[in-house]
Amino acid sequence: xxxxxxxxxxxxxxxxxxxxxxxxxxxxxxxxxxxxxxxxxxxxxxxxxxxxxxxxxxxxxxxxxxxxxxxxxxxxxxxxxxxxxxxxxxxxxxxxxxxxxxxxxxxxxxxxxxxxxxxxxxxxxxxxxxxxxxxxxxxxxxxxxxxxxxxxxxxxxxxxxxxxxxxxxxxxxxxxxxxxxxxxxxxxxxxxxxxxxxxxxxxxxxxxxxxxxxxxxxxxxxxxxxxxxxxxxxxxxxxxxxxxxxxxxxxxxxxxxxxxx
Numbered sequence: 001x002x003x004x005x006x007x008x009x010x011x012x013x014x015x016x017x018x019x020x021x022x023x024x025x026x027x028x029x030x031x032x033x034x035x036x037x038x039x040x041x042x043x044x045x046x047x048x049x050x051x052x053x054x055x056x057x058x059x060x061x062x063x064x065x066x067x068x069x070x071x072x073x074x075x076x077x078x079x080x081x082x083x084x085x086x087x088x089x090x091x092x093x094x095x096x097x098x099x100x101x102x103x104x105x106x107x108x109x110x111x112x113x114x115x116x117x118x119x120x121x122x123x124x125x126x127x128x129x130x131x132x133x134x135x136x137x138x139x140x141x142x143x144x145x146x147x148x149x150x151x152x153x154x155x156x157x158x159x160x161x162x163x164x165x166x167x168x169x170x171x172x173x174x175x176x177x178x179x180x181x182x183x184x185x186x187x188x189x190x191x192x193x194x195x196x197x198x199x200x201x202x203x204x205x206x207x208x209x210x211x212x213x214x215x216x217x218x219x220x221x222x223x224x225x226x227x228x229x230x231x232x233x234x235x236x237x238x239x240x241x242x243x244x245x246x247x248x249x250x251x252x253x254x255x256x257x258x259x260x261x
Contacts, residue, residue: 005030007058008065011048011079012088013041013072014107016140020048022056022063027095031056041075049078086114086122094120106136106199113214126214126226135199141175142195146188157193164194174198 005024012019015037022031033051035044053060068076069088076082085105093103094116103114115124143150164181166174174195181191214226 006064009063010067011076013070015071018044018048020052022052041072045076086125090114090116090122091120111135142178153192156189157196160189160193163197164190166194166198
């Protein structure tokens with residue numbers, strides 16, 4: 001029982017789940033909970049809040065502050081402050097790894113790459129284009145059809161001898177790939193590994209002609225390059241895994257403007 005122990009709470013209201021934690025002044029985790037999001041955001045926030053207080057064995061009066069973040073941060077009426085998702089991810093990662101890094105936030109809605117400074121501050125945020133939205137939801141979709149909890153998806157994938165080909169242009173079509181592979185008799189382990197590799201291939205960093213680029217991939221297609229350059233790297237799966245770059249010039253329609261790479 002942590003009765004009388006000063007502590008704080010954090011509530012992350014995501015599109016797929018509401019996560020809540022309670023920590024003490026030293027940063028020690030006292031309690032945590034994850035509630036799948038269904039129905040109204042406010043109802044799930046209340047459910048997660050009550051559950052995390054129970055798990056931490058603390059009362060509401062012991063909380064010195066409650067921080068809200070996530071897509072539905074405005075649905076946390078008990079919050080005393082709010083912090084952006086990128087800052088929360090940066091500080092959370094920095095708590096475990098004190099140094100400069102790049103954090104990849106998959107998320108249920110909009111995946112992003114966050115450049116983190118040595119002191120934990122987010123320096124830059126690269127949001128993937130809209131056709132990559134829903135990557136986290138895609139993984140939950142995969143876990144449901146593979147009959148495994150999302151947190152055990154990587155463990156299942158470790159049992160595969162090879163990865164199934166899961167990698168269409170967008171997350172919606174990737175879900176169709178899962179159903180087709182299972183219909184054709186591909187093992188659950190191979191499908192799980194294919195899903196993880198499909199996600200992992202979506203954000204890569206490369207050096208091209210002594211210039212550092214952040215590439216956004218959907219399946220096998222490079223659909224964004226930051227900063228814009230003269231060339232568009234074109235990856236095929238086998239060549240990509242061998243770290244071989246094949247070149248072609250391309251004109252692509254991206255967003256509301258035509259960009260020549």
